[in-house]
Amino acid sequence: MRTIPDYKKIYHDIILKICPEREPEFKYFLDKETLLSWDIVKLDNLIFNKKDQDSVVFNQRHRSYDDETILYIIKYQKEHKMNNSHTSKYFRISRNTLTKWKKIYKI
Template sequence: MERKQPNYKLIYSDIISIKCPGKKEECRPILNKEVISILDVIRLNLIIFGIRDKETQIFNQKHRSYDEKTIIEILDYQVKNNLNNTQLANHFKLSRNTVTKWRKHFKNRHLHSIQG
C-alpha cells in the first residue's frame, strides 16, 4: 500500500499565515508548485525558521527520511553540478556513506548518468 504524503502546501500556508506572514512572498514560488517535494519542504523550513543551533540541526538531520523521488533529485543535482560524493554530502548535510549507498542502489533508476 502506498504511503500518503501530508498536504505540505496547506501545512506551510497555515504556518506562514499564522506565524510569519512577512515570508509569504519568499515562499510563494515553492508553494505555487503543483507537487512539493521533500527538498522543497527542507527549503521552506530554512526560509521560515532559519538555521537553529548546531545541536538542533544535528538532531533534525538524523531524523530526516527521503523518498525515492527526492533521492533521485539529489543524485541528479550531483550530476548537474559535477559534484563528488563528499561535496554532495556536505551540500545536503548527509553522510558520504549514505550518498554511496544511494548511488549503488539507484544507479539505473534515474535519467542522468551518475559520474564515478
C-alpha cells in the first residue's frame, strides 16, 4: 500500500521555521482539506521564491501530476475559454502533454 505524505503538515512546519511572519499569507492553502499537486507547486514557489532559471527548468522536467490536478487544469481551461497554447503557458506544461491528457480523459 502506498502512503501519501502529509503535505499540509510538511509545509506548515516549513512556513513556521523559515517565515513565520508570512503564515497568514498561506492560510488559504493550509485550510484546504487536501492539497493538489498544483497547490504544492504554488506553495513551494511562494515560500522559496524560485527565480533561478536553471532550477525552474530542472523542476519542470521532474514534475508529476495526479489525476485531480490534471482534471483541475482541463476544467480551468474550459472555464476560462483558453486554448491549449494559453493553458500550457499558464501552467507551464507542454501543449503535447495537455493534448495527451485530454485524449486520455476523453475531454
